Amino acid sequence: MDEAIIKIKRFDGIKSRIQEYRLNVQDRTTIAEVLMQIHDTVDPTLSFRVQCRSAICGTCGVKINGEKDVLACKTKVKENLQNGEILIEPLSNMEVIKDLVVDHGEFLYKIKEVKGWFIPREDFQPVYPEDLQKFDKETDCILCGICYSVCPVFETDKNFGGPINFVKVFRFWKDKNDALKDERIVLAEKNRITSCVHCKYCSFSCPKQIPVEQDILQIEFYGKQKGIIKKEEGGFGFSTPFGF
Ligand code: FES
Structure with a gap:
């Protein structure tokens, strides 16, 4: 287990901000898993979409590190850490409803x-x-x-x-x-x-x-x-x- 800094772009319907969380992650931990862990144990106000966790339903798309758009359930956190950090943002070209949830x-x-x-x-x-x-x-x-x-x-x-x-x-x-x-x-x-x-x-x-x-x-x-x-x-x- 290694500590990772998870930065998430939050949006409350009016303004955006980056919120930081520190979590321990394993080699196999996916972005969807850290989002669920944050929601369940640290901050229940975090909004995101995850359903099948098998790259089938298509609900969990996010942007990471400002450069790649990926399925959160299929993408491992550790493989995408930059200096121990990962930035998670909502997809582009769609209206953001709240935090990582966009309007499809x-x-x-x-x-x-x-x-x-x-x-x-x-x-x-x-x-x-x-x-x-x-x-x-x-x-x-x-x-x-x-x-x-x-x-x-x-x-x-x-x-x-x-x-x-x-x-x-x-x-x-x-x-x-x-x-x-x-x-x-x-x-x-x-x-x-x-x-x-x-x-x-x-x-x-x-x-x-x-x-x-x-x-x-x-x-x-x-x-x-x-x-x-x-x-x-x-x-x-x-x-x-x-x-x-
Ligand atoms: S949760 Fe269904 S595609 Fe990721």
Whole structure:
């Protein structure tokens, strides 16, 4: 057991402050565990979200040391100490409700705008493993909002759908039993997919290793080839690795 200084950005609805706690942690102690320990034994006013503790429910996203967005239940404290300290803050690009709890409503609403759910076609086709492979990684999305938090586009375009939104578009667009087909590309365009700057922060940060930026790239190229998405002057002029 080693002592760690846990710094947490608190917010009471009006103002923010950094509060410091000193706790003993083991090699395996996760951020979620220290948050629960602080809440249960030191400060019951601390607010955060943790449910499954298995990297499945997507509720526990936080920012650490001002540089990485992670799932608290999957991330060990000791591996992220800097001079014996770790700073824990709420995710970005979402309104903070209290302490580490942010409002997921904005990106959930945007997912609704792109109809980010399966709409079955009438003549349902048999599904084979090779069909599933086309969107296998995208089905792992747990709606944690980490890709939304790290995305820099919101600084210049608040109406950008966000990476999470286009992962949903990709997952159902690639499903041969989905009824919307290319209408999904139209919805992606309406949700300003072309504002993506392809920085890849979303792909690097995704706790499920979903190739988010590549998905966006595929949708954009396909949309431009089909004339669904307008090609910008001096835009992408290189060939794609996706066969179109
Ligand atoms: S608590 Fe469910 S993903 Fe972390």
